[in-house]
Amino acid sequence: RPAEPGEFTRRAFQNGRMDLAQAEAVADLIDAETAAQARQALGQLDGKLSETYAGFRRDLLKALALVEAEIDFPDEEVPDNLARTAGPVLEQLARDLHRAVEDGARGExxxxxxxxxxxxxxxxxxxxxxxxxxxxxxxxxxxxxxxxxxxxxxxxxxxxxxxxxxxxxxxxxxxxxxxxxxxxxxxxxxxxxxxxxxxxxxxxxxxxxxxxxxxxxxxxxxxxxxxxxxxxxxxxxxxxxxxxxxxxxxxxxxxxxxxxxxxxSGADFPAITRERHRLRLSEALADVRTGLAALEVSPEMAGDDLRRAAQALSRVTGEIGVEDVLGEVFSTFCIGK
Incomplete structure (x- = not known):
């Protein structure tokens, strides 16, 4: 039968052959009318933008794992004030997200x-x-x-x-x-x-x-x-x-x-190309900043904020589930020996 509009790209996305940002790049490449639009779409299709989002995801997972470890395993042998050690990671992540949001207009x-x-x-x-x-x-x-x-x-x-x-x-x-x-x-x-x-x-x-x-x-x-x-x-x-x-x-x-x-042109950061990306990154940035401030109050409050940031970020990078966080926790700490 004739394929439905976008069916092959959708199958590739559903089967894990490309992420959502790369799937959007296919549509952008089809619609490209200038050399600059084609270059940007090809870069996004090659995964340059996804690599940047994946970096945000790794940093958020690292910070979230530190917070969750103190919340879920208070009786285990983990360092005191473990959640606060996530502060430097979140500060850098907030700077990176801010830069991405500020640069978003260029790609659009x-x-x-x-x-x-x-x-x-x-x-x-x-x-x-x-x-x-x-x-x-x-x-x-x-x-x-x-x-x-x-x-x-x-x-x-x-x-x-x-x-x-x-x-x-x-x-x-x-x-x-x-x-x-x-x-x-x-x-x-x-x-x-x-x-x-x-x-x-x-x-x-x-x-x-x-x-x-x-x-x-x-x-x-x-x-x-x-x-x-x-x-x-x-x-x-x-x-x-x-x-x-x-x-x-x-x-x-x-x-x-x-x-x-x-x-x-000329910026190092691969520019986000859609308002959808910019809005989700803005949400993640706001929650990361709130979570950073909450670290001084309680890890539980910070954990809630960081989970909301993860949900916003997952809309452009893929789901961040419980197994992702626990995997990071157990790969970092000797818990449950």
Missing amino acids: RVRDGYRIVLIGETNAGKSSLFNALIQREAAIVTPIAGTTRDVLDAELVIGGYAVTLSDTAGLRDSDDPVEAEGVRRARARAEGADLRLWVRAPGDVEGVAADYVRSGDLIVANKSDLGSADIRSQGWDQIAVSSHTGAGLSELHDWIAARLERDL
Whole structure:
């Protein structure tokens, strides 16, 4: 019979030939549209991400075994305050989990697309620049201020990375309810962007758009064929372009490509690729920190916290059962002789 969607990968997972993170990598590889997405999926499929999660699992098992040993075998010959010796292990695990969670956005951006938003005042030439960057007439361009009323997105590839480029309404106060809604959406999109391109033109005054520019963003001095814009960069990088003549567009493209390479590659930690992973690791991190604090109170309280951390972590690495913990206990201590 014809195989069901994903049936072979599911069988491989159920038979222990690959873990859940590797199974997800198969889907990511199928859906990959850029070289960076394919590289990340292949690395995950080869087990790089799973190896990191397995390291978290081993550290948690080691700490949990120390705590459980003091709880379950109080009358055996085990060292005093044995549970507290788990402290250094948990401190390092908390640092590793924090690093993983903080770095999680990088992998998700490679997989889902890096978000770049064009912001600026009305008639700065954002829509013309948008069309020039995506190389097609997607946005309506007129001399009338406030032509763009909504957020317009386009998917493109720059430097081998997937990018979602957004054209937005000019940022200004307006009594027109339609334009006001477009400005509200523009502000919200600017707040959530990975990179903002502040588009400015000759004669522009510094308006409300300045409130949304962040460190590391870029000023694009547009309409350079009409004259030089009087812009104080205030520490931001600045590139002069002309959407009409094409001057500076190649330089702008190269700047964005270099920024993508800097933000999305080069880190030692294999980046988590899904929100599911990040949420479970965040839960595990919170429980590890709580358990670490509870070690000073009682091993029973710490054990409860660490077991919750194990349950959160097991959702991305596989089950951590009673036999795993006991196996670690008996391999470490001479209990039950």
